[in-house]
Amino acid sequence: MLDDTDRRILRHYQHDPALGLSDLADLAGVTANTCTRRLERMQAGGVILGNRAVIDWRALGYEVEVSLRAQLDKTQPRAFDEFTAAAREVPEVIEIQTFLGRVDLRLYVIARDMAHYQHIYRTAILPLPHITDIEALMHMARIKADEGLPI
Amino acid sequence: MIELDETDRRILRELVQDATQSASALGRKLGLSQPATWRRVRRLHDTGVIKGQRLDLDRELLGFGVSVFLGVKLATKGRVSLDDFERAVSAIPEVQSVEHILGVYDYRLRVVARDISDFERVLRRRIMTLPGVGDVEANVVLSEERRPGPI
Numbered sequence: 001m002l003d004d005t006d007r008r009i010l011r012h013y014q015h016d017p018a019l020g021l022s023d024l025a026d027l028a029g030v031t032a033n034t035c036t037r038r039l040e041r042m043q044a045g046g047v048i049l050g051n052r053a054v055i056d057w058r059a060l061g062y063e064v065e066v067s068l069r070a071q072l073d074k075t076q077p078r079a080f081d082e083f084t085a086a087a088r089e090v091p092e093v094i095e096i097q098t099f100l101g102r103v104d105l106r107l108y109v110i111a112r113d114m115a116h117y118q119h120i121y122r123t124a125i126l127p128l129p130h131i132t133d134i135e136a137l138m139h140m141a142r143i144k145a146d147e148g149l150p151i
Numbered sequence: 152m153i154e155l156d157e158t159d160r161r162i163l164r165e166l167v168q169d170a171t172q173s174a175s176a177l178g179r180k181l182g183l184s185q186p187a188t189w190r191r192v193r194r195l196h197d198t199g200v201i202k203g204q205r206l207d208l209d210r211e212l213l214g215f216g217v218s219v220f221l222g223v224k225l226a227t228k229g230r231v232s233l234d235d236f237e238r239a240v241s242a243i244p245e246v247q248s249v250e251h252i253l254g255v256y257d258y259r260l261r262v263v264a265r266d267i268s269d270f271e272r273v274l275r276r277r278i279m280t281l282p283g284v285g286d287v288e289a290n291v292v293l294s295e296e297r298r299p300g301p302i
Contacts, residue, residue, distance in 0.1 A: 010213075013206055014206045014208065017170070017203075017204035017205060017206040018170075018203070045212070046212060047208060047209050047213065048206065048207070048208060048209075049208060049209055050169060050207040051169065051171050051204055051206055051207070052167050052168065052169070052170055052204065052205050053163070053166035053170040053203075053204055054201065054202050054203045054204060054205050055163065055167065055200060055202070055300065056199050056200060056201070056202035059152070059153055059198060059199040059202070060152065060153060060200060060302075061152035061153075062301075067252065067254075067259065091298075092300070092301055094297065094298050094299075095295070095296070095297055095298065096296050096298065097220070097293075097294065097296075098294045098295075099220065099290035099291060099292060100290070100291040100293055101289060101290030102288060103220075103290045106220070106290075110300065110301070135254065135255065136254060137252040137253065137254035137256065137259065138252060138253040139251075139253075140250075140251040140252055140253050141250070141251040142248070142249075142250050142251075143237045143240075143241055143249035143250065143251060144240075144246065144248055144249040145248050145249075145250075146247070146248075147205065147247045147261070148247065149208060149210065149215060149247070149263060150244035150245055151213060
């Protein structure tokens, strides 16, 4: 479905999503017209889902980042759906993943400080339905975060 | 820490959806003039609230059918082995992100692979051979969503 030209455009675009069209076309070695056409096709085909601003939560005063790994009561057939629906209502939850493995689910939670985190944990996280076990991993540093794909 | 008003928050929410919108298009949506919108967007960048852009790609359409979160414990601790480990792990193309964490594991890695057998190859040849690597726990991502966060 994608040819080498598409992949070359994507590699450069992924590396620097703020690039303007003509710079991107230059780097990928194609004309601006080709670049536009290819990007439009990849957007229409759903390969490119979006180009999104990334928020630095620390700049907004959120100093604490915690990964909460939860196990759910699997005897409840609707445990995943109900847990996820309730977790979506917590504004400080910024990512939700479900897994196949020892951990069922992960919530990525941000908080202003430890006191704020304690508050969120007690009032919003622990009341979430169907939790059988939960453990917290405190985020210390991000070593690599480009999330680039080896296209 | 930067204080945002309701207009800033709306702009931020818009740019998280689509960072390529022009100031005039964005202003029209929010009922603001182009220069006023531009100034606010500029401020979000200058103050570091927006730290960059991320191209959101469909992993499966690009042939990466498997995403795995790996919890890695180091067998030998000490400043030197941390640096060695971080450098080596960040250089692996299939490793999308590396986070230093505090908890049952020392690092959390996010790894993409074409399929499970490709993941096994990355795990055995690349991850398990890293300097100082100890226990590894793998959780295969079944679903994932990013939430807008407290803005």
